Amino acid sequence: MQLLCVSGLIAQNPIIQTHYSPDPAPMVYKGTVYLYTGDDIPGFDFYYMTKWRVHSSSDMVNWTDHGSPISLESFSWARDRAWASQCIERNGKFYWYICAQTVQNNMAIGVAVSDKPTGPFIDALGKPLIITGSWSNIDPTVYIDDDGQAYLYWGNGSSYYVKLNKDMISYSGDIVEVAQTVETFGGVRRPKNSGAQSAGQVTPNKDMYVEGPWFYKRNGKYYLMYAGMSKSVESLSYSMSDNPTGPWKYKGKIMTDQPTNSFTNHGGIIDFKGKSYLFYHTGLLPGGGSYGRSTAIEEFKYNPDGTIPAILMTKAGIKPVGTLDPYIRVEAETFAWSEKCSIDQSAAMGVFITKIRTGGYVKVCEVEFGNTGPKKFSAAIAAGLDGGVLEVHVDSLKGSKLTSIEIPRTGGWDKWKQISATVDATVTGRHDIYFLFKGQNITAGRELYNFDYWKFER
Template sequence: MKKIKIINGLAFCSLSANAFAQNPVIQTHFSPDPAPMVYKDKMYVYTGDDIPGYDFYYMTKWRVHSSEDMVNWTDHGVPISLESFSWARDRAWAAQCVQRDGKFYWYICAQTVDNNMAIGVAVSDSPTGPFKDALGKPLVTTGTWDNIDPTVFIDDDGQAYLYWGNSKLFYVKLNKNMTSYDDKITEVPQSVEAFGGLRRPGKSEDVLQKQEKFNDVYVEGPWFYKRNKKYYLMYAGMTDRTECLSYSTSSSPTGPWKYQGKIMTDQPTNSFTNHGGIIDFRGKSYLFYHTGLLPGAGSYGRSTAIEEFKYNADGTIPKITMTKEGVNPVRILNPYQRNEAETIAWSEKCSTSENKKTGVFVSDIRVGGYIKVRAVDFGKGVSEFSASVAAGLDGGILEVRLDKTDGQKLAEIEVPRTGGWEEFKTLTSKITESVSGVHDVYFVFKGKNITAGRKLFNFDHWSFQKK
């Protein structure tokens, strides 16, 4: 039985709660350590890129996605990687991007050629790149493994702060150029009052995880921001052998900090670590975090998830429970413009790739897979569907269906050989079915007289024509 949901004054047609399954929000690649940023009425999220199959956090590049509606996420590919930094050798771990004076500064951490961790910064004129190393050397390097997980915030008076730390927590005041600092590095004092727990001297991280139990303790992954004149520091804490998300607050950007409690704990994330960011967008508050719940995932294959929440009246953050459904759309999608195929709410049996000529496109499409796009507003009707596709072999079929994978079929395109897997051609299909209003759209992948495991075609962009 169909139900109508009213979201921000818009009516959305759904078939069941499962139709809105959204977490994790990116399925084509692993996307750990999400760092959200709002720019020009669009949400961006900067992530790592776990490579599963290893018994460690093996990461060599960083990714960026964006969304105007919080549910359909556009893949912008890999604007930076370890190769972007001449001083970096391994461990492309957590990072955050911020905007200042029309430029975008992406603070990363990586292992140096001297076998330590350091923080660097890349710069671009666009939130999606291309980015380049701003310094040609690390911004922060102290010859230790403490220099991980940078978080950056620019205060109302223009002063920028960089926090980071592994077990220990540090900060510096950045200069206005965002690529240097004059003051010395300050270590933040840790106490039960400040962060909920205190480490025993000399205990290694491995021993802590296996033997010690804490109410809470700062571990890594700080996220620094300000709301209503109050400063918030969320971080990955440690409780009973697994990480939680906790936070402290202060009336000053440099403390002293007061422990406020856990935000997300004892959740079935299938991941030892958790790392997140909190941000407001279109009048709503969101927690970004990661889980290990995609097929073949786990603690070394983590993916971005999102939950909406409301602050308590006193500004404290409530306990947040992870969900499969994730968040609701905050606006509708226009089908009568070019829409990138890599703008996805949910997908199965496909991935994304990129090249210099085309940019990012959907690739590795297999029989039985699909792409779901949520909250598409058809208005009063459509007459034609167009898709840009590429194939080195024929036999692939692209179906367009409404609201579910076997829902009403609007269009079908049999994809011929186009001259190569990256030689894209735009094909069209007339639509005779009646359709209007807001629907989820499913691009369903099928094959004709081919084996199920064979690659079908690549998919770059799509659009509809009004009736």
């Protein structure tokens, strides 16, 4: 049996299913998109986060989970609320700006630094970079202009910026507050009991700045996207300027009145491989909502004058912009969709798939087998018990089976063994593949095995 090329299928939103991933902040570096997010902890009625996470992709559909390289414990001054963040590269180092509640019981902005986009990161200062005793010091966004000057914007309720020094961990001059006007952000907040609408509600004007800024430059124009207000939930809105510090002119809403199942929205915009993408979050994963939010992506095209069109959320998501090579080691935590499994990490093994249950699977898109198909398949597995099976199918869960491995005990859940099997069908061209998890004569709820990486051989 020979399996021929199937045209590329599209990804699905949200792009990460093994955990919640709010406040997406994408960064393009050397042909790869690195995605920095928060980590909502389910089961609470507030924004409860204690760490930040990193994913990466070179094709925009298969995302590799790099785990959590920093957490509240990484900052001696942090006590609670690991909220929104953004990372940027300068001169071969990576600066990750985060916000957290301090031991003095206010919010502050800190910065961690690393030699790699995935870490390890360390607190660059041992103290906050921005601390004013205010709860508005949240949601930092950073950009380095063409002349080398870096800017840090942030703010909840009000918007602020500073000019960062070249070391990226200090700033010069004063903290500047951006004027809250109708011209700047489409509207202004009304104080409570003012006879106007309550604070936090949309004004009689078009919009208003709430939080979550995203600052960048494109084709000589500066953009400041932010969470605005639409009816009783947040929209994604934006302003533009000819200068990095304004004056800003309100341009409208990018995403509004969409069924996100989340009060908040928080976005990031990048260009990658000739296409433009909006990253945002929804509460649409099972068990999700305003306190369990997940990253989604939509492709869009700028208008001829540089303005951004209205963007609708989709379940289908975006098309791939690359392929995956199955003949090199591929981390098991690289996939486009998953069910009935989770992610864990250890100092010895890094990140791997765990909590695998019968009927679970991961889908990997756009796998390019070439003109000569594989003959052998290998996978790195750890299992404290036997009874697990790993099957590899083509194009769907019920598609032709390429190979199957019966998983033995390996000596423990942290004792890894590379297990190989022959490939039973000739597969060429480009396909989606599915790693299907099964159990043999065991209860449905039992964990089967841990899965670290895989590889095909010709």
